[in-house]
Amino acid sequence: MFSIDQNCHSLWDALPKLQAVARSGGTVRHFIEDIDVAFTAVGASPVDSAGHGDGSLRLAMERYYGSGGADWGAALFYSEFLGRLPVDVRHWESLTGLTTAALARRLGGTVNDLYDRYSPGDTWQLIGPSYAGDQEHHRLIGDLAVAEITDRLAEMMQIAEADLLARFPAADSQQRVRDWMQTERSRIDGLVAQHRDGSVVDMYRDWLGAYVDNDPAVTLDITSNLFAVGADPAQTELLNVFVRHYDRAADLYNQAMAHTHTGLHPLATADGELPLFAAVDVDGRLARTEVFLEGDELRIGQRRFRLVDGGLPTRDLREAGVLCLTGKAPLLVLQARVAGGGTGLVVPYRGSSYMPAVHALHRRLAAGGLLPEPIGPLLRVRFRLLDRMEAVDTPIALPAHLAIAFGRSELPAREFAHNWRAVSAEAAARLAKFKTEDGRLQWQRIAFAHMFDEIDDLNRRRRDLATIDAKSPEIRELSHRARQLETEVITRTLEQIAVDWQAANVDYWDSRGAILPWCVALGGEAFYDSVIAGAELYEESPEG
Structure with missing residues (x-):
């Protein structure tokens, strides 16, 4: 089976996923992502030929902005233990x-x-301007040099160690954390020295390799080899569906996006937008740009390529320095699964939040006779880390949002394992109640009964006074005080929503995050090994 991941190092779930597949008796060819956009930072401007612009890289928390944009980084990140989601x-x-x-x-x-x-959220990610010279081309992970991120990598390790020491206060946990971090820093020092003049992707290959190279069930590769232009006839056939049958296929694509409400954008069909990105060589730099169909031509950036027999001109694209054509997220998952004669793709539980859109597109293309066969299965790896914590009594200092939800700032891992489902379900039920005005008000009147009693009293006094003296200045004072209390109710309700939103989604960490060092802190290498050995591998149906 195939596997594709960004952030391929020991502080992310790519590693345990590969080890779990191998432990289950499967074989996996893992592609280290090199042709995804490396990062973006809201408000950043491209560095022009004169050196003007913001080219700095930094670690920042994953987040959204009121403008609708988001800081996002795929090249390097660390998620704090049981942290908030953005x-x-x-x-x-x-x-x-x-x-x-x-x-x-x-x-x-x-x-x-x-x-x-x-x-x-509590995921620290490497961000910076995504632009590669202009606003049409974006830097890819494969374009990043080790020298660019060395300081930020050291900073990330400091953040990770501080997080682990804060979350696991027991002396034995702290010693295991310090020992593991010391070993891993030594490994990183060697990798940085070895790849000082090389790429981050090459360094990641050797970082993962330090853990899996001795396992014949795991092969490491890079994504640009999987999606190279024209390398796989089945992939080319799938992409050609959108070139040869644009109106029909694009409509099915947009239906799938609208039906699943994943937040993915529909295609701008009036512009001939294809659900594809092109990875291109721009003056020796690896960048990505969008692809459009305009009549009988493909437009990639400012370059145009005439179709060949109504399909992709793969030879012309390769000769022009177009390295890869990859589908946008929903199509890419299908593209990977038609490659190699229909190879399965393995992803973690709760990985790829857009997967409902993948399944919806799969169903629509198949029903329309547009999906090449065979297509491999989508497989999930589930570790059930939160449940497996029942095996250890290690004290956990909960992050603030979960301390509120659990009503305790610290508890043994075993107790967390026993209670997290009930806490999460209670939070989800409260959020469901908040979706109706009656449900929200009912909860507020119980939770803030004293404030509502005062509000009701103030409103009664205001009405009574109005019948006596409608212009009394006391009426304004009573209204102002009631308004203050109503605002306090809204504020406290919002705080409850913030806590419940995170608690309802705590099972995201069932199989995501820095599973190896978290397990080391929880119970050592033996506990990690038990989590890998107990991992579940199952097929996810496109029917949902």
Whole structure:
């Protein structure tokens, strides 16, 4: 089977996924992602030929902005243990009963204030300007040099160690963390020295290789080899579906995006937008740009290529320095699974939140007779880490949002394992109640009974006074105080939503994150080995 991942090092779940597949008796060819966009930073400008612009790279928390943009990094990141997931605050409008703009005004701030307060997650990621010379081309992971990220990599290791020491306060856990980090830093020092003048992708290959090279069940490769232009006839056939049958295929694609509400953009069919990206060589730099169909020509950046027999001109593309054509996320998952005669693709549980769109596209293309066969299965690896923590009594200092949800700041791992499902279910049920005005008000009147009693009293006094003296200044004072209390209710409800949103999604960490060092902190290498040995590998049907 195939596997594709960014961030391929020991502090991410790519490694345990490969080890779990091998332990189950399977074989896996893992492609280290080199043709995905490396990062983006909201407000960054491209560096021009005169050196103007912002080319700096930094670590920052994953987050959204009120403008609709987001800081995002795929090349290097670390997620804190049981940390917050990033939030697009506008998704809470159905829970607050207010538009985000109205909510901000009611709380006396701005939309940006709300995003600053509630959006950031606890994943630290390498971000910077994505542009490669102009705003049509974006830097790819494969374009990153080790020298560019060395300092940020050291910083990430410091963040990771600080997080692990904060979350696991017991002396034996802290010693295991320090020992593991010391070993891993020594490994990184050697890798950085070996690849000082090389690419991050090559360094990742050797970093993963230090763990899996002795396992014949695991082969390491890079994504640009999998998706090289014209390298696989079945892939070319799938991409040609959108070239030869554009109107029909693009409509099915857009139906799938609309049906699944994953937040993925529909194709701009009036512009001939294809669900493809092109990885291109631009003056020796690896960059990505969009692809459009204009009549009988492909437009890639500012270059045009005439179709050959109504399909992709693969030879002309290769000769022009187009290295790869990859589908946008939903199509890419299908593209990988038609490659190699229908090879399965393995992803972690809760990985790729856009997977409902993949399945919807799969079903529509298949029903329309447009999906090449055979297509390999989609396989999931599930570690059930939160449940397997039942095997250890290691104390956990919960992050603030979960400390509120659990009503405790510290508890043994075994107790967390026993209770997390109930806590998560309770949070999800409360969020469901908040989606109706009656449900939200019912909860508020119970949770903030004393405030509602005062509000009701103030409103009664105001009405009584109005019948006596409608112009009494006391009426304004009573209204102002009631308004203050109502705002306090909204503020506290919003805080509850923020906690519940995270608690309801805590099972994201079932199989995602820095599973190896987390397990080391929880119970050592033996505990990690038990988690790998107990991993579940199952097929996910496109029927859902």
